[in-house]
Amino acid sequence: xxxxxxxxxxxxxxxxxxxxxxxxxxxxxxxxxxxxxxxxxxxxxxxxxxxxxxxxxxxxxxxxxxxxxxxxxxxxxxxxxxxxxxxxxxxxxxxxxxxxxxxxxxxxxxxxxxxxxxxxxxxxxxxxxxxxxxxxxxxxxxxxxxxxxxxxxxxxxxxxxxxxxxxxxxxxxxxxxxxxxxxxxxxxxxxxxxxxxxxxxxxxxxxxxxxxxxxxxxxxxxxxxxxxxxxxxxxxxxxxxxxxxxxxxxxxxxxxxxxxxxxxxxxxxxxxxxxxxxxxxxxxxxxxxxxxxxxxxxxxxxxxxxxxxxxxxxxxxxxxxxxxxxxxxxxxxx
Amino acid sequence: xxxxxxxxxxxxxxxxxxxxxxxxxxxxxxxxxxxxxxxxxxxxxxxxxxxxxxxxxxxxxxxxxxxxxxxxxxxxxxxxxxxxxxxxxxxxxxxxxxxxxxxxxxxxxxxxxxxxxxxxxxxxxxxxxxxxxxxxxxxxxxxxxxxxxxxxxxxxxxxxxxxxxxxxxxxxxxxxxxxxxx
Numbered sequence: 001x002x003x004x005x006x007x008x009x010x011x012x013x014x015x016x017x018x019x020x021x022x023x024x025x026x027x028x029x030x031x032x033x034x035x036x037x038x039x040x041x042x043x044x045x046x047x048x049x050x051x052x053x054x055x056x057x058x059x060x061x062x063x064x065x066x067x068x069x070x071x072x073x074x075x076x077x078x079x080x081x082x083x084x085x086x087x088x089x090x091x092x093x094x095x096x097x098x099x100x101x102x103x104x105x106x107x108x109x110x111x112x113x114x115x116x117x118x119x120x121x122x123x124x125x126x127x128x129x130x131x132x133x134x135x136x137x138x139x140x141x142x143x144x145x146x147x148x149x150x151x152x153x154x155x156x157x158x159x160x161x162x163x164x165x166x167x168x169x170x171x172x173x174x175x176x177x178x179x180x181x182x183x184x185x186x187x188x189x190x191x192x193x194x195x196x197x198x199x200x201x202x203x204x205x206x207x208x209x210x211x212x213x214x215x216x217x218x219x220x221x222x223x224x225x226x227x228x229x230x231x232x233x234x235x236x237x238x239x240x241x242x243x244x245x246x247x248x249x250x251x252x253x254x255x256x257x258x259x260x261x262x263x264x265x266x267x268x269x270x271x272x273x274x275x276x277x278x279x280x281x282x283x284x285x286x287x288x289x290x291x292x293x294x295x296x297x298x299x300x301x302x303x304x305x306x307x308x309x310x311x312x313x314x315x316x317x318x319x320x321x322x323x324x325x326x327x328x329x330x331x332x333x334x
Numbered sequence: 335x336x337x338x339x340x341x342x343x344x345x346x347x348x349x350x351x352x353x354x355x356x357x358x359x360x361x362x363x364x365x366x367x368x369x370x371x372x373x374x375x376x377x378x379x380x381x382x383x384x385x386x387x388x389x390x391x392x393x394x395x396x397x398x399x400x401x402x403x404x405x406x407x408x409x410x411x412x413x414x415x416x417x418x419x420x421x422x423x424x425x426x427x428x429x430x431x432x433x434x435x436x437x438x439x440x441x442x443x444x445x446x447x448x449x450x451x452x453x454x455x456x457x458x459x460x461x462x463x464x465x466x467x468x469x470x471x472x473x474x475x476x477x478x479x480x481x482x483x484x485x486x487x488x489x490x491x492x493x494x495x496x497x498x499x500x501x502x503x504x505x506x507x508x509x510x511x512x513x514x515x516x
Contacts, residue, residue, distance in 0.1 A: 080376075111399075122406055125410070126409065
């Protein structure tokens with residue numbers, strides 16, 4: 001029997017199913033959380049009608065999106081128009097397979113873990129480009145052009161800040177990076193803290209969220225690159241965005257906040273069932289803490305202007321992250 | 335509960351073969367689209383597909399690092415900059431279709447392709463291949479050490495070429511920035 005259905009293959013398939021289910025659940029929960037937090041920041045209750053305190057709002061919205069027809073504009077490039085949403089939500093979900101949720105709870109512990117995520121993130125830009133171009137709409141095209149300029153620029157300090165940690169640990173492997181933070185977390189060291197700040201700012205920019213949401217700035221571009229999308233096409237873009245938020249926070253947690261390690265005495269490195277549960281809870285607590293900060297930032301700060309956005313990246317973030325990398329390299333050699 | 339991988343299982347061999355064929359198909363189909371597409375942007379996306387297929391072949395050979403780099407650099411950087419340039423040029427409604435090449439050009443292209451295929455094919459068949467490559471633990475470290483020790487000169491030379499390219503593009507871009515006509 002094991003010759004036909006080897007246990008590790010079954011494990012692989014089950015983990016893929018769990019990862020996809022987790023990504024969908026995450027998006028559904030985050031949409032509601034975001035609307036609730038946004039509401040309370042603006043002194044209103046947010047969605048309130050469907051279910052107790054509006055808890056079922058996302059389920060209803062999801063059904064609406066799935067039932068809606070996905071219209072393709074007449075001048076649009078139909079095949080690319082349909083492919084773009086899929087391109088935008090598959091890479092972030094695939095990247096989740098190297099995220100270590102607990103010591104044992106990781107689908108694959110690749111030796112290029114960090115690089116794997118970064119290379120998949122690159123495909124995301126392509127999806128936005130394809131969406132914007134194939135829509136045959138000025139606003140979509142402008143949104144896509146902005147997205148590329150923004151993502152290409154912010155990818156540099158993001159890579160440099162991650163590189164700081166990678167040369168510190170000497171490995172791209174996620175489990176090695178977590179193991180190196182058994183005693184202290186990188187975010188609580190001077191260089192690690194700078195890298196963490198740079199990374200988090202770039203992460204917000206890479207997920208195209210306010211104050212860096214120029215690609216979909218509604219006051220000037222209608223809805224940016226996804227203006228023409230209706231129904232589940234639009235839904236998939238949202239799924240991609242929320243999975244990307246999860247991914248950005250998961251990388252931040254793994255590289256800077258000790259991964260599944262708890263604070264000093266509440267931590268466990270065991271491999272038993274309860275140890276795994278505790279580790280997963282620590283990991284998810286940190287991840288969702290960061291996500292709430294991202295939502296908080298979004299509804300607190302006004303959108304920046306595009307030249308401010310690019311100047312901030314090229315003139316402030318890149319020099320800071322380069323200096324930080326150099327200081328770390330020198331410090332490691334001392 | 336470690337991930338045990340027993341390469342002798344027949345199912346794995348079938349799966350690996352299927353993956354190999356899938357990647358070859360991606361690479362070839364992407365290439366056909368890249369060459370034959372009437373719209374420039376389809377051609378670029380075909381190129382991206384083809385490059386993803388090649389990255390898959392690297393994974394098949396057990397070199398995850400090169401596969402990740404292939405996607406990061408070729409799909410993430412090269413293809414995006416090409417698409418960007420194409421997109422700035424024309425939206426789809428106005429995009430004129432690239433005219434088909436005449437029979438003379440087609441024949442010439444076919445001849446060149448056949449020649450390249452023959453040369454490469456004979457080279458491949460003439461080479462005495464060593465034992466099949468196996469995934470080595472710590473490939474990444476070996477690549478890094480190789481680049482900074484044995485191949486340091488080549489590595490620096492490539493950086494120099496890239497530097498010249500960057501300086502050149504800056505010079506070209508600055509010329510365009512000069513205000514025209516006061």
